[in-house]
Amino acid sequence: MSAMLELSDVEVRYGRLVALRGLSLEVHKGEVVCLIGPNGAGKSTAMAAIAGGVPRVAGSIRLNGQELPARKPEQIARLGLSLVPEGRHVFGTLTVEENLRVGGFLRGNARESAAALERVAGYFPRLKERWTSPAGRLSGGEQQMLSIGRALMTNPRLVMVDEPSLGLAPLIVDAVYEILLELREREGLTLLINEQSSHRILRFADRIYVIRNGTIQLHGTAEALRDGEAIKAAYFGFK
Numbered sequence: 001m002s003a004m005l006e007l008s009d010v011e012v013r014y015g016r017l018v019a020l021r022g023l024s025l026e027v028h029k030g031e032v033v034c035l036i037g038p039n040g041a042g043k044s045t046a047m048a049a050i051a052g053g054v055p056r057v058a059g060s061i062r063l064n065g066q067e068l069p070a071r072k073p074e075q076i077a078r079l080g081l082s083l084v085p086e087g088r089h090v091f092g093t094l095t096v097e098e099n100l101r102v103g104g105f106l107r108g109n110a111r112e113s114a115a116a117l118e119r120v121a122g123y124f125p126r127l128k129e130r131w132t133s134p135a136g137r138l139s140g141g142e143q144q145m146l147s148i149g150r151a152l153m154t155n156p157r158l159v160m161v162d163e164p165s166l167g168l169a170p171l172i173v174d175a176v177y178e179i180l181l182e183l184r185e186r187e188g189l190t191l192l193i194n195e196q197s198s199h200r201i202l203r204f205a206d207r208i209y210v211i212r213n214g215t216i217q218l219h220g221t222a223e224a225l226r227d228g229e230a231i232k233a234a235y236f237g238f239k
């Protein structure tokens, strides 16, 4: 089966620092793939490279078999890709609805935009209740849901979520993952998720890549890596 997204031998440098060195991974349609690694391993850089957010990328990044051209954010959305950034980045003074509308700004068509809003409200009843509240007043979990909802406004096929668990209580993290899995089921979404810990992800992901020092140290199905020992060794670099 050919991959929906395929990174091969990707290298990214920030000045003299090599953030990604020969990173290769693939994501198939309908999969939940998780990239796990410590702080600074290169997870966010990998997503930025896919989304066109780093200036120079060596190697190859293909979407549905086509080399991704130099991209602007709106082109990324048109290709069916969406990024939920680390730290959510909601607009605190705008309401929930306004934040979602910002996510859908590419939709020139008012009817499509209204339909997208309604769809998102259906997945996130909690957001619906807070529709006219400024996003800055939402809890961390609600802001994470808003950030995911905003990413859905362009009708993506592949959603990249950078550290959805960051700063959230375990029960809230579970709720966020339940929604992500529901989106996969009901919308046929494909998900690439960055996390610092494998703890919860082993329950939710289909496949896992462990990244350290800008390169993949280990990959396998969540099933095969279930006991966590191989992940721990790859994560910390034990021999």
Ligand code: ATP
Pocket: 014, 017, 018, 019, 037, 038, 039, 040, 041, 042, 043, 044, 045, 046, 086, 196
């Ligand atoms: P985190 O969990 O902190 O987000 P990460 O795995 O996402 O970690 P990256 O943020 O991709 O890691 O960082 C990879 C390396 O690149 C780190 O050494 C980081 O300091 C460096 N880096 C990231 N962004 C920049 C930048 N804009 N300019 C310079 N160096 C950067």
